[in-house]
Amino acid sequence: MTATDVWSDLVGQEPVVETLRAAVASAGGDGRSMTHAWLFTGPPGSGRSNAALAFAAGLQCELGGCGQCQSCTTARAGSHPDITVITTEGLSIGVDDIREYVRASSLRPALGRWQLLIVEDADRLTEKAAGALLKAIEEPSKHTVWMLCAPSAEDVMITLRSRSRSVILRTPGTAAIARLLVERDGIEPSMAQAVAAASQGHIGRARGLARDPAARERRKLILSIPASMHDLGDCLRAAAQINEEAQARAKDYCDPQDEKEMENLRAAWGVEERGRRPAGYAGARSTLEKDQDRRRKRMARDAIDGVLLDLLSFCRDVLARQCATGIDLVNADVARDIDEMSQVWTPESTIAAIDAIVECRTALTANAAPLLALERMMMGLRR
Structure with missing residues (x-):
């Protein structure tokens, strides 16, 4: 090759x-x-x-x-x-x-x-x-x-x-992803190694983290969530913030797409601003609006799932520390936070936190209300 x-x-x-x-x-x-x-x-x-x-x-x-x-x-x-x-x-x-x-x-x-x-x-x-x-x-x-x-x-x-x-296909190893980022994208080796580990085998995400400082900062904020869950108010605020940010990201992408598609539909049917609507146009518009709504929900759900995967990796690292496995951390750049949580949580409570995140992902797949699923999960992450 x-x-x-x-x-x-x-x-x-x-x-x-x-x-x-x-x-x-x-x-x-x-x-x-x-x-x-x-x-x-x-x-x-x-x-x-x-x-x-x-x-x-x-x-x-x-x-x-x-x-x-x-x-x-x-x-x-x-x-x-x-x-x-x-x-x-x-x-x-x-x-x-x-x-x-x-x-x-x-x-x-x-x-x-x-x-x-x-x-x-x-x-x-x-x-x-x-x-x-x-x-x-x-x-x-x-x-x-x-x-x-x-x-x-x-x-x-x-x-x-x-x-x-x-x-x-298998999940690519950290070393292979880091090597690709260095050789093909010109990423500095230490940065490539860090984002390759944080990506958990996702090449596109590793490249995105390497190129976008805002994405790296957003990830650190996500990883700080478990340590900030002290009471019910913290849980509700964190859940609302994740949901609002996911909805905003979906809106930023979908709004221009929706408008463009609607304009194309009106042009295809010859619809004028104040003119009569041709037979069949209402049905075509309704179908398009349903498709657009599904796209928006999917994008918001995918954005939330990215947050949940980061939280899972954090809990995994905490459990690795608690069990003294000696394996490399996924999130080595926040090792201090991981060490702190490994003292605050017990191995049993760490596993309970992992279960709460997995349950939230399952609920979202089953089309549960995102905010309610996130609130329930956050309560499982309380210290």
Whole structure:
């Protein structure tokens, strides 16, 4: 693997790279290692989508993913006409969207050798959407390859995963992430090591922490929460602050997107400011507003989940200190706070705090009211 080929972005995924490169080589030869449907699974930050995109570039490249040719550069830039990435900012991918992509998948490639479709968050496919995709996978076009991405195989409909070849990615190690940040992004080594540990194996988050001082400061404020939980008022204020910040971040992103989409909808239907509304416009507007609301809720929930993961890592470090495991701290930059809490909490209360955070994440996944779930969690973090 060279420093410039399409596989170089797959940090700590050597077995996966070996499997995909063998498939690329086979696709141009006997075809024994190649198939028309793939399922990429792995924890958040492991690079599922990056692996699928690297594989797509390798299949289009005459040299198997050199990283320098037009196919590789356009694939990396997201502009290759025969590589389609299917994603959603809402809570689900609907059947109508998938049917459009299924129809497109039957077309011959415009420039490349394959028609490649990458479904990010395949676990968000509705039951009907998964059924529509299943038909395409069961009767594939000769030049079409589907790549599904999900946290685990169990998150994907069983009939889809049973017809796809599995590629399992692992969480990249701290040393591998730090090395990538130094060599590719020019991050100072000590900073790279610190943010790589704090990212807990999430390459994108490590890069974000390295580049954004505000993100690093926000993380430190999050890690200070357990030590500040003295009474009920502290719990309620902390919960409200996390919820308000998550809602504000979702608003900052979604408001411009919502307005742009609404303008496009009005233009598509020929709606004037004070004119009559065409038949069907009200239904289309209602559908769009529901999709926008789902997107906003998802973004706010994801922002809260990032906070919960930081708190989990802090509790993990406290428990490691209490049990004298000798393992490296995830949050070594706040080691003093961790040592303090390891004296204030008992191992049992630390485990109870971890349980409270996990319970909150589960409640949010089940669509609980974020503020109520956060308040309940904070009460579990009281000293």
